[in-house]
Amino acid sequence: MTRLAFGFSLVPTLDVGAHRELAVAAEEHGLEFLGIQDHPYVPEYLDTFVLAGALLAATRRIHVFPDVTNLPLRPPAMLAKAAASLDLTSAGRFELAVGAGGYWDAIERLGVERRSRAEANAALEEAFELMRAIWRADRRPLHHRGVHYTVDGLVPGPRPAHPIELWTGARGPKALALTGRVADG
Helix, strand or coil: CCCCCCEEEECCCCCHHHHHHHHHHHHHCCCCEEEECCCCCCCCCCCHHHHHHHHHHHCCCCEEEECCEEHHHCCHHHHHHHHHHHHHHCCCCECEEEECCCCHHHHHHCCCCCCCHHHHHHHHHHHHHHHHHHCCCCCCCEEEECCCCEEEEECCCCCCCCCCCEEECCCCHHHHHHHHHHCCC
């Protein structure tokens, strides 16, 4: 039988104190997950990964994850590094949900070229492959020349404290099929 877990998602407003209080209260009341929306193009929002670190530091049991990471704005090699670092510093309490990108007008304003839905989904699939390779056990240099991402000679590491699953947020039949094929949730 699959165990059901509960959590909530918050909007990363500038009120860090309120977010800390909410995270601690959620943990005290038995919630297991805390998601943080990732919209780096909104000026009134904190960076999701910085806020995740602060909330992981303020809690002891709750797992924190971006809800969902905006892949076009966070290259997979750096995303894997940030996720592993947050996981290590929180004793295995960081999770990772990644999306192919949805608000393209806002994403383009940050200097990223617009992708079609098909291109965005292909980039997500390639990013999952690359992140999993970066988290692998050995330290052999990684050479990946893909359609969307290239790393040449990257030594993987650090490894996360626990096997981070790759979750995704998806809309539409093709994105849902991709989720079923490559994502853990």
